[in-house]
Amino acid sequence: MPKYMEIYQEVRRRIVSGIYAPDKKLPEGSKLALEFACSELTVAKALDLLVREGLVLRKRGLGSFVKRLASAASNSHLLGTAERCAWSGKTLETRVQCFTAVPASEDIARKLLMPTGELVYEINRVRVIDGIPSIIEYTWMPIALIPQLNLGHVRQSIYRYITGELGFTVHSAHMNISGVQASEQEIEWLALSGPTVLVQVDQTAFLDNGKLFEYSCARHLWHTFNFETDFVRV
Amino acid sequence: MPKYMEIYQEVRRRIVSGIYAPDKKLPEGSKLALEFACSELTVAKALDLLVREGLVLRKRGLGSFVKRLASAASNSHLLGTAERCAWSGKTLETRVQCFTAVPASEDIARKLLMPTGELVYEINRVRVIDGIPSIIEYTWMPIALIPQLNLGHVRQSIYRYITGELGFTVHSAHMNISGVQASEQEIEWLALSGPTVLVQVDQTAFLDNGKLFEYSCARHLWHTFNFETDFVRV
DNA sequence: AAGTGGTCTAGACCACACT
DNA sequence: GTGTGGTCTAGACCACTTG
Numbered sequence: 001m002p003k004y005m006e007i008y009q010e011v012r013r014r015i016v017s018g019i020y021a022p023d024k025k026l027p028e029g030s031k032l033a034l035e036f037a038c039s040e041l042t043v044a045k046a047l048d049l050l051v052r053e054g055l056v057l058r059k060r061g062l063g064s065f066v067k068r069l070a071s072a073a074s075n076s077h078l079l080g081t082a083e084r085c086a087w088s089g090k091t092l093e094t095r096v097q098c099f100t101a102v103p104a105s106e107d108i109a110r111k112l113l114m115p116t117g118e119l120v121y122e123i124n125r126v127r128v129i130d131g132i133p134s135i136i137e138y139t140w141m142p143i144a145l146i147p148q149l150n151l152g153h154v155r156q157s158i159y160r161y162i163t164g165e166l167g168f169t170v171h172s173a174h175m176n177i178s179g180v181q182a183s184e185q186e187i188e189w190l191a192l193s194g195p196t197v198l199v200q201v202d203q204t205a206f207l208d209n210g211k212l213f214e215y216s217c218a219r220h221l222w223h224t225f226n227f228e229t230d231f232v233r234v
Numbered sequence: 235m236p237k238y239m240e241i242y243q244e245v246r247r248r249i250v251s252g253i254y255a256p257d258k259k260l261p262e263g264s265k266l267a268l269e270f271a272c273s274e275l276t277v278a279k280a281l282d283l284l285v286r287e288g289l290v291l292r293k294r295g296l297g298s299f300v301k302r303l304a305s306a307a308s309n310s311h312l313l314g315t316a317e318r319c320a321w322s323g324k325t326l327e328t329r330v331q332c333f334t335a336v337p338a339s340e341d342i343a344r345k346l347l348m349p350t351g352e353l354v355y356e357i358n359r360v361r362v363i364d365g366i367p368s369i370i371e372y373t374w375m376p377i378a379l380i381p382q383l384n385l386g387h388v389r390q391s392i393y394r395y396i397t398g399e400l401g402f403t404v405h406s407a408h409m410n411i412s413g414v415q416a417s418e419q420e421i422e423w424l425a426l427s428g429p430t431v432l433v434q435v436d437q438t439a440f441l442d443n444g445k446l447f448e449y450s451c452a453r454h455l456w457h458t459f460n461f462e463t464d465f466v467r468v
Numbered sequence: 469a470a471g472t473g474g475t476c477t478a479g480a481c482c483a484c485a486c487t
Numbered sequence: 488g489t490g491t492g493g494t495c496t497a498g499a500c501c502a503c504t505t506g
Contacts, residue, residue, distance in 0.1 A: 002494060028472065039496050044473080049468060052286075054406055057444045060473045061504035065444060067406075068347075077465045113302075172288055172301075172466040177411060179433055179456025197431040197456045199413055208467075210291045210299060222413025222431045229463070231311045232406040233442075234283060236475060262491065273477050278492080294492045295485035474502075483493075 007036050007046035015055055015066055026056070026064040054230035077229065078170045078205075080159030081127050081135065081218075090130050097189065098124035099154050101143055108140050111204060111215040119143040123154055126189045133190045134224050136198075139216040146213060162213070169208040176202040177227065186219060199225040241270050241280035249289055249300055260290070260298040288464035311463065312404045312439075314393030315361050315369065315452075324364050331423065332358035333388050335377055342374050345438060345449040353377045357388055360423045367424045368458050370432075373450040380447060396447070403442040410436040411461065420453060433459040 011032075014020045027035070032043045047064055050056035058064045076084060085092040101119050109116040120140045127135040139158070141149075146162060153161040162168050180200045182192060198219040205214040245266075248254045260266075263281075267274045281298055284290035292298045310318060319326040335353050343350040354374045361369040373392070375383075380396060387395040396402050414434045416426060432453040439448040 004494080030472090039498095040473090041497095042495060045494090047473095052468070054408060057405070057440075058473060059444065059504085060502065061471075063472060067440070067444065068408075075465070075467060078467055170467065171291070172464065174288060174302075174464050175462070177433075177459075177461040179413075179431070179459050197413070199411075199433065199456075206291070206301070210293065210301065222433075225411075225413050227411040228409070230406065230408050231309070233309060233312055233404065234286070238475080264491090273479095274492090275478095276476060279475090281492095292492060293485085294483065295490075297491060469506085470504105471506105472502100472504080475500085477499080478497100480496080481494085483491100485489105485491080487488080487490105 003036070003038055004042050004045040004049075007032070007038070007043060008049045010036075011046060012050060012053075012055065015050070016069065018069075020066050022066045022069055024066055025062075026066065028063060052232050052234070054232055077175070078173055080157050081137065082157035083159060085129060093128040094155050095126040095128065095133075095189075096123070096151065096154050097126060098122060099151055104140070104142075108215065112140065112142060113212050114142055121146070121149060123158075125154070129224070132221070132224065134221050135218050136186055136189055137216060137218045139214065141214050145207070145211050162207075168213075171206045171208040171210070173203050173205040175204075178202070179222075180219065182219070190221065197222055201227075237270070237272055238276050238279040238283075241266070241272070241277060242283045244270075245280060246284060246287075246289065249284075250303065252303075254300050256300045256303055258300055260300065262297060286466050286468070288466055311409070312407055314391050315371065316391035317393060319363060327362040328389050329360040329362065329367075329423075330357070330385065330388050331360060332356060333385055338374070338376075342449065346374065346376060347446050348376055355380070355383060357392075359388070363458070366455070366458065368455050369452050370420055370423055371450060371452045373448060375448050379441070379445055396441075402447075405440045405442040405444075407437050407439040409438075412436070413456075414453065416453070424455065431456055435461075 020026055029040045029043045033040045036043065047056060047058060051058060055067055056064055057067045076087065079087070082092055100122050102122050103117045104112065104114060104120045106116050108120060112120065120142050123139040125137045126133050127137060129135070146166070149158065149161065159170065163170065178200050179197050182190070182196050182198050186198065187195065199222050201218045201220065203216050204212055207213050254260055263274045263277045266277045270277065281290055281292060285292060289301055290298055291301045310321065316326055334356050336356050337351045338346065338348060338354045340350050342354060346354065354376050357373040359371045360367050361371060363369070380400070383392065383395065393404065397404065412434050413431050416424070416430050416432050420432065421429065433456050435452045435454065437450050438446055441447050
């Protein structure tokens, strides 16, 4: 692990544990460089991570300050539903409605930046969180990129298979949040009493090898949906 | 403007203009350093911005590659509604329903990290976009931080007043997206035909001096709401 | 004037992917 | 082995804030 990452984690630990309190000044770059036996630039690189996370503010001529205590798990948006549930202590049950391999339609091929007609997994799942059917996930992934996916993985966590057994890392995701009217099928799957609106999270995701490996469309119950994030000017 | 920012903008321009095409390799760090007459570290800093924006992928041992052409305006989430409309060529009309100064309630004070009872602006506005009442915005800001705000500013753009006339910069924002049921009042203001769900964007925003200057709650029509963003592992 | 962060350099060494 | 990006250093200079 790079040194700047260790410094980042240690300073972050001190912030969340209250050693560095909100609105208080952090030690100067030179002090931290001395403590961690590194150059000031390495310290700056570590603190920049905290700035981007929304925890720290650096003011030229003044010093570095703790902005606030809590922070959204800043990379939680690159996790799958199963990991997010585990992380927040929620129970998850998955109902697989569809798990097949089909030639990519023109629409799906365009989303996945791949040739039309190549095989993709088509997966539809209902996610039951804390006993409530909360999310319907439609997922498409090129078979060529994710070999040997089976029903067991789909029932549990596809992300866990990809990051664990295949050894990949999810590098990035592009997402789009909007509102949609629930279809008849979705009303049934979510056991809704009638027509309603769902919150749709449309997403394409990339592996660290640069391949676009997933297009997914997740439709959430509006009253359990929550999406938290930070934006920091760079 | 720092050199790495110029390099960032120039390389970005070349990507969006197609000079560097998707999936193609960018010139190596050493080549770019030579072209821009700077050190490789400065080039790396520039390319890191593009990586974080989701436009570029750097692979150790291989090179840097263009990931995709288009990108969400990556900092558009730090703009106000008026700027976003202007940027995307939409017309905006604003109906100010409330513009007063009141002592901060316990709830608002907690959101704004300020003492209860200090004066805050309380502003309710309906935003009519392309002729459709689309957003209801409830905004609270400490008077002490944003002096001399008047009805003209509120009718146009508060952000424009803050960044233009006051000379501040919006440094960061923390936001939370969820679904809510529209109130009677909101049904009337948005001219809805009946009860429906709205998409709520809850936000606290910071100035570059580190002050929390705004808590706002924007409720959007679900069928016009759209929120686009990228997440990149750091 | 003194202290702080921001930028930049030149060079070193390492990790990784290809040949 | 060669070439690529990733990390790190020591030091320089600048911009900004406060005294």
